[in-house]
Amino acid sequence: MKFKAFLTDNGVNLLEKRFLPALEKTGKSCHLYLTRDHALFLHNLLNGDGVHSVAQFRKEALFHDYRISSNNDDRIAFALDLSLLLRALRSAVAVASEYSASAATRLEIKLVKKLSPNSTQSMPFLTLETRGYKSAVIQDIPISKPLSRAQVTELQSALESAQELPPTLVQVPDLNQLLNLVDRMKQVGDVVNLFISRHGDLSVQVSTTVISLGAEFRRLVVIGEQTNAPSEDQNLSAQTRSSRSISRGDGQSVQVSVKHFAKSLQCHLARPDCAFYGIAPQGSCLTVIFQFFIPGSRETDKSISLHCRLPVLDPGSG
Amino acid sequence: MSDSGMEEEEAPDLICELENVNGLVDALTAVRWKRQQDAVLELSEHGIVLIVEESGCLQAKVYLKRELFIRYDYKARGRPRFGLSLGYFVDCLNAFSLPGQSSVIQIQYPGPDMQLLLKSVDSLDASICAEIRTRIPDTIAWNYNFEPAGANPLTFTVKSAALKEAIEDLEWPGSSIEIILEPDPPSVTLRAEGHGDLQIDFMYYVNSELLVAFQCDHRTSFKYKYKFLRATTSNMPSTVIKENRGSKLSIGRGGMLKVQHLVSISKPSVSHTYVDAVGYQQPGRIAHIEFFVKPEETED
Incomplete structure (x- = not known):
């Protein structure tokens, strides 16, 4: 299971200035569902209560050099805390703006497994890496274990049924x-x-x-x-x-x-x-x-x- | 139009329209000293009076003269009175005061079920409406008879901001505030004794900026409960202070204290949308607010 991509400037802008602040109001935590072509932020699709919200981006709207692979048809989903993602993104933007005077910075986003300080088990993280000319800033956002194949299927079918338009x-x-x-x-x-x-x-x-x-x-x-x-x-x-x-x-x-x-x-x-x-x-x-x-x-x-x-x-x- | 003849008899007691909801909210908020508060509204051909009361010791009245309204159709015989929740009334009015937009609000009484009806009338295609259930007010006359204490009135006018500040400062010493008027030298003293003593003097000649007017021919002093005194200034609208207005205080027979504020209600919140209208508006449309505070019982 691998995911790695670079956020485009437009993508950063969309997420940081517009979508994450809005989605955070719907609910602090949501599922991030990544497929070969799309990235989706989903609220409450698996548990019945609350506002169901679906924010879908074609990969080009946010990323370039988008690479994803999993043995579940290249689909990966996990739960994450939007406020953490927003915070990480904001600080990445701040760091990048300090660098950008010299050269274009690249903001890489990827899934990693790391040993957390107080645990012997490795934990999944969504990592944001801002690479400048001389240094890099890495931020790890803790995420849930990736959803199982059955859960992803459930998410996908909930998503499909949510697409139906009112007359x-x-x-x-x-x-x-x-x-x-x-x-x-x-x-x-x-x-x-x-x-x-x-x-x-x-x-x-x-x-x-x-x-x-x-x-x-x-x-x-x-x-x-x-x-x-x-x-x-x-x-x-x-x-x-x-x-x-x-x-x-x-x-x-x-x-x-x-x-x-x-x-x-x-x-x-x-x-x-x-x-x-x-x-x-x-x-x-x-x-x-x-x-x-x-x-x-x-x-x-x-x-x-x-x-x-x-x-x-x-x-x-x- | 066709059935206007039929409706003649059933025309509501009052339909009126007001341009500046914010001003009305300000004026009503000034007499809202707690969350759940019942108010009585009295309608007449001269305007609307809203009355609130507490514990038989404190009463406030907001006078909304008909001149404040851009439309005032009064059809009632007698003077209709009804009770409603002040909190809900203010909450509803707030819904009409949209940031960055001027809105004309229509107030009608009674509705089909004796409600007070509020409606925005700027646009035919979008409107906000509210209905507030009214009730029959208590029959007890709420009138606090304010009568002059003697031949000469005991009264002074102080800058509203200074009055509010002084009353706030008197919070720590205690529950009872003494107001003393002294003719020589002409001064007003607010004194609190309790956990400690605090005395605030307004000297008429020394600081005419603060104490704007003063009339008193003999030394007078009465004590008032702090919480009632505070209610008279605690929710004073910020416009009163911004416009550097004064508040008039008078002491009547038996020590009844009357506090009067002026709240301007006609200024549109956003002037540029109102460029055309400003021309014909009167410069200062004012709502009068009066508080009556009974003094504490004295032992002698």
Whole structure:
């Protein structure tokens, strides 16, 4: 089992400035799953609870001279602590910036087994090596034992089932604004009620017996199955419109944890260009898909993808 | 539009709109001295008054005059009063104050179920809404009758920041604070005795920067519970201090202390989005805040 690659400047930037800070908010530890073509950061795919999050990078998006081999079809997966990886990466960047005046530095990342100080058994580490002109800085990040063949298979199948798209997706206008609102919602209650319709309505609401707080967005961009909003609904209140829409079958609502919802919004730290929310068939989960554009264009960057699935507390209606 | 005729009778008591939610949050936070606090709102054609009270010894009122609102449609007969949780009210209002954005908030009472309804009205396609359940307020008159102590008022005005600082400094000595007004030399003394003694003097002629105005014709002294006195300044909005405002304190019959602050509510948080609007805005739209503190019972 071998893995060795060099992080590109763009890769370092993507991970250090954008993805790791965002993913860290989803959960401190995650699985890093490496295949021949991709590197994936996966949250909670093997244990059912919590926000499932999948960040996938084509190897070229992060690395050059990417070498991987294992007797499980060249696939390697292990658990690691994201905050440690982020710290190591930050210090590697700091070291590299001191060197870079003279020559290009190379940031190598690889899997190693080492004897740790207080143990006789060798332990697995993900090592970051910053090599400058005269010296090198090596940082070892402790990781879990690589997952077994069966676990990797399980991870792979969880990943495949997580790829299924909801039939209707609506584009969320402003993640920051929504995040601010959700921060307030956390003080009101634990459960957020989310409604999405095929004509571009999105509403989020937290309610208790004393108070309800929410936001509604209309005429959002819809991807997938869509219908036109019935004109007779135009001037009705949000609540009436959503219940009419649910009974007509062109809208759906689910309940998710406010904390999970806030975590999904934290992904804006990865600086996505668009975000879409959708409810999976039968209201099985709430899916959030983030889209990244090729810098300077409106074209989707297919080498990067990020999406989350939020467990549903109550399958709701529709 | 078509059913406006039908709704005439059922028009809500009040629909009003306010531009600067932050200012409202500031004003209400100033009277929020603990987490769970019940407030009573009183609506009238002149504006909204919010009243909070504690232990029969401390009362605060926030006056929101109708001039503060860009729209104020008052349709009620009589003066509707209702109770709600101040904490929830402030939390909800906070949700409307988006960083880097100005938002117009609409407040309506009552909703279909006697709720207080809050709604952002900047855009048709995106809005924030909140509903807060109201309750029937206690029938006990919460009015603290503040009457002048004599023919001449006993009053002084001190820089709000200095007042807040003085009260904070008095925390360590103890639970009871004596306020002494002395006509000659004209001065105000705050004294605490407890674990130790601490006395803070404001001399009228020596430092007119701090003590802005002073009126007193005979020596007066009353004691107040520290925690009540502190509530009058502990959540003073930072704008009050930034704008270098003064607070007016008066002592009425029986030693009732009245503390008045002014909080400006009209300044939009982000001026550039409001370039056009600034022109017609009044320079200082102000919410008045009043605290009433009863003195400690004296033995004699």
